[in-house]
Amino acid sequence: MSDEAMMTGKHFMNGDEACAEGALAAGCRFFAGYPITPQSEIAERMSKRMPEVGGRFIQMEDELSSIAAVLGGSWGGSRSMTATSGPGFSLMMENIGLGMMTETPCVIANIQRGSPSTGLPTAVGQGDMMQAQWGSHGDYGVIAYAPTSPQEMFDFTVKAFNKAEQYMMPVFVMADEKIGHMRERVEIDENKVEIYPRRKPEVDPDEFKPYEPDEDLVPHMASAGEGYRVHVTGLTHNQQGYPQLDVETQQEKVGRLVDKVEKNKDDIVEIETIGIEDAEVLIVSYGMAFRTAMGAYKRAREKGIKAGIVRLVTVWPFPDDRIKEFSKQVKGIVVPEINLGQMVREVERATAGNAEVKLVPHPGGGLHEPDQILESLEALL
Amino acid sequence: MTTELKQKEEVKPELTSAEHPATKYLREERLPHIWCSGCGLGSAVTSLTNAYEKLEIPIDDIGVVSGIGCSGRAAGYFETDSYHTTHGRAIPFATGLKLSNPEMNVTVFSGDGDLFAIGGNHFIHAARRNLDMTVICVNNYNFGMTGGQFGPTTPRGATATTSPYGNYENPFNLPDLAASAGAVYVARWTSVHARRIQQAMEDALSKKGFSFVEILSPCPTGYGRKNDLGEGIDELKSYQNRAVIKHESDPSEAEIERDPEAEIVVGNFVDIDRPTYCEVADDYLQSQ
Ligand SMILES: Cc1ncc(C[n+]2csc(CCOP(=O)(O)OP(=O)(O)O)c2C)c(N)n1
Numbered sequence: 317m318s319d320e321a322m323m324t325g326k327h328f329m330n331g332d333e334a335c336a337e338g339a340l341a342a343g344c345r346f347f348a349g350y351p352i353t354p355q356s357e358i359a360e361r362m363s364k365r366m367p368e369v370g371g372r373f374i375q376m377e378d379e380l381s382s383i384a385a386v387l388g389g390s391w392g393g394s395r396s397m398t399a400t401s402g403p404g405f406s407l408m409m410e411n412i413g414l415g416m417m418t419e420t421p422c423v424i425a426n427i428q429r430g431s432p433s434t435g436l437p438t439a440v441g442q443g444d445m446m447q448a449q450w451g452s453h454g455d456y457g458v459i460a461y462a463p464t465s466p467q468e469m470f471d472f473t474v475k476a477f478n479k480a481e482q483y484m485m486p487v488f489v490m491a492d493e494k495i496g497h498m499r500e501r502v503e504i505d506e507n508k509v510e511i512y513p514r515r516k517p518e519v520d521p522d523e524f525k526p527y528e529p530d531e532d533l534v535p536h537m538a539s540a541g542e543g544y545r546v547h548v549t550g551l552t553h554n555q556q557g558y559p560q561l562d563v564e565t566q567q568e569k570v571g572r573l574v575d576k577v578e579k580n581k582d583d584i585v586e587i588e589t590i591g592i593e594d595a596e597v598l599i600v601s602y603g604m605a606f607r608t609a610m611g612a613y614k615r616a617r618e619k620g621i622k623a624g625i626v627r628l629v630t631v632w633p634f635p636d637d638r639i640k641e642f643s644k645q646v647k648g649i650v651v652p653e654i655n656l657g658q659m660v661r662e663v664e665r666a667t668a669g670n671a672e673v674k675l676v677p678h679p680g681g682g683l684h685e686p687d688q689i690l691e692s693l694e695a696l697l
Numbered sequence: 698m699t700t701e702l703k704q705k706e707e708v709k710p711e712l713t714s715a716e717h718p719a720t721k722y723l724r725e726e727r728l729p730h731i732w733c734s735g736c737g738l739g740s741a742v743t744s745l746t747n748a749y750e751k752l753e754i755p756i757d758d759i760g761v762v763s764g765i766g767c768s769g770r771a772a773g774y775f776e777t778d779s780y781h782t783t784h785g786r787a788i789p790f791a792t793g794l795k796l797s798n799p800e801m802n803v804t805v806f807s808g809d810g811d812l813f814a815i816g817g818n819h820f821i822h823a824a825r826r827n828l829d830m831t832v833i834c835v836n837n838y839n840f841g842m843t844g845g846q847f848g849p850t851t852p853r854g855a856t857a858t859t860s861p862y863g864n865y866e867n868p869f870n871l872p873d874l875a876a877s878a879g880a881v882y883v884a885r886w887t888s889v890h891a892r893r894i895q896q897a898m899e900d901a902l903s904k905k906g907f908s909f910v911e912i913l914s915p916c917p918t919g920y921g922r923k924n925d926l927g928e929g930i931d932e933l934k935s936y937q938n939r940a941v942i943k944h945e946s947d948p949s950e951a952e953i954e955r956d957p958e959a960e961i962v963v964g965n966f967v968d969i970d971r972p973t974y975c976e977v978a979d980d981y982l983q984s985q
């Protein structure tokens with residue numbers, strides 16, 4: 317392996333390793349985590365690579381402490397990340413909320429497995445998709461990416477770091493066991509890796525208000541030791557960062573946590589469309605299920621069915637407007653997911669009755685057969 | 698919340714009155730503080746600012762991290778980089794802060810419930826790793842903020858809102874726990890020992906590695922009145938009578954009984970040298 321943070325070149329690696337490399341390329345220099353299948357290869361890679369690039373890896377005592385350390389690491393001035401799978405993601409929820417409330421940039425990769433509970437530790441699942449949006453108590457906007465290959469594990473982890481800094485919040489990479497363990501070609505090109513720098517204060521310490529937002533609704537961040545003497549709290553706080561427990565402050569603060577994502581959707585949301593122009597039926601898909609959906613799409617087209625695919629690159633915030641637009645053009649929408657019906661609810665909501673929406677569920681532990689998706693498409697015609 | 702509002706009415710601005718150089722470590726615009734009259738927290742905060750002042754630690758090198766509780770509110774009063782985190786997670790947050798920014802002098806200031814009930818696991822692991830930080834625990838034998846429930850340091854037999862028949866659980870002996878988990882500096886004092894506390898804090902702050910200072914502190918609202926100890930001042934008097942200084946004594950013999958006559962061992966229990974987490978890590982990595 318190389319001592320360089322950016323392993324420019326062509327590699328053959330699995331999704332977990334690519335995720336770690338993406339983080340390093342994006343400037344991550346602090347990783348705290350706790351081993352869990354199918355995530356452990358990320359932690360293992362980080363334990364090897366962090367010392368090589370002058371960063372710090374620590375294996376914490378659990379996921380509660382891993383995420384807390386990552387928040388501390390970010391305030392300490394380092395780009396920071398943790399990675400886990402369902403059980404650990406559940407344990408992280410309270411401090412994910414702290415990260416949202418205190419507007420702390422960091423990245424959390426969730427390599428999903430069959431769930432609930434211990435579920436299927438070594439097999440694929442997409443059961444944590446709703447948890448990513450609603451898992452911690454209260455209201456806040458969420459940004460989550462759903463990679464479908466090791467290459468995207470690299471690329472989307474870089475994106476996640478940039479969005480975390482740009483919007484000052486924890487950002488999720490919602491992968492799964494299959495993507496994490498799949499070994500494919502990953503091309504790393506340093507000219508393609510852009511870095512969004514930390515939003516440092518632009519005024520003197522006397523004038524600085526840690527939670528005074530810019531026009532894009534995002535504030536600036538003073539790291540520890542920079543002389544700004546910030547106070548950071550999970551209590552509802554005013555722009556100075558001091559606790560202020562009243563309805564007006566709650567409205568301003570929490571409203572902004574939602575709005576900074578909602579009102580910047582045009583910048584955040586990414587989807588990919590395939591065969592959409594003449595589509596009469598649509599597949600909306602993400603992550604590993606998208607790869608199976610591609611098989612179904614090809615077979616449908618071979619049979620002369622005018623099918624199209626909307627693939628969610630970002631699953632959160634949900635692309636309501638785009639889905640609504642497409643729903644007016646098609647007879648029906650099929651949503652294959654490796655869960656018993658999560659993102660399909662969002663599709664239904666966005667569709668607002670314009671088209672029939674049909675879930676193709678999978679309980680986890682394996683993948684759909686492309687024909688299952690194909691049959692659902694045919695049934696809608 | 699109701700407890701907090703009640704506390705606000707009873708505010709006592711003891712921290713503001715001190716025109717002392719150490720007040721530069723305090724966010725004066727946030728005072729008066731929320732703590733009850735007779736609470737030991739104000740004096741513990743003052744001791745810490747005095748220790749910073751004595752050691753001339755630059756304000757901008759200090760990071761204060763608290764969890765949740767009355768004690769956890771302390772972080773909000775320090776005019777330093779200060780972090781009020783979640784219940785139990787002050788130490789892991791501080792771990793990240795320190796590892797990411799090793800130049801910072803990191804102090805964790807929190808309560809017995811925060812550090813030893815919900816956060817107990819993090820305490821022993823941070824001590825085991827010998828992370829370079831100072832942990833100050835204000836032990837008031839109960840969960841003050843939530844209305845005086847029993848906790849992991851409540852003496853057996855003591856009354857609390859969730860031990861109406863007397864606490865039948867065995868409490869932790871904190872110096873013993875800290876010492877056996879690997880802390881390199883361990884001291885215990887009570888709120889009457891202002892000068893000793895400050896000295897212990899200076900020692901702890903100067904010490905490389907995981908140092909621990911326990912302050913036995915009155916909480917008239919949550920603990921004292923329910924246990925016939927009277928007001929804060931009465932609890933202080935009882936400490937004066939009960940405290941016996943035994944430096945370097947065996948911390949396993951420093952159990953605390955509820956009996957208002959029983960002796961309480963205080964002093965410096967541990968002061969040893971052991972390479973810190975970062976020192977060991979860097980040695981290993983460099984030798985590869
Ligand atoms: C996850 C979670 N559980 C419970 C609480 C409620 N809670 C707040 S403070 C506290 C106990 C604090 O006790 P201690 O650390 O001893 O602080 P004190 O108020 O006595 O200073 C509890 C249980 C919480 N804030 N978060």
Ligand code: SF4
Binds near residue numbers: 733837917918919920
């Ligand atoms: S610790 Fe006890 S005395 Fe102090 S503020 Fe809390 S409830 Fe009041």
Ligand SMILES: [Mg+2]
Binds near residue numbers: 839841
């Ligand atoms: Mg307490």
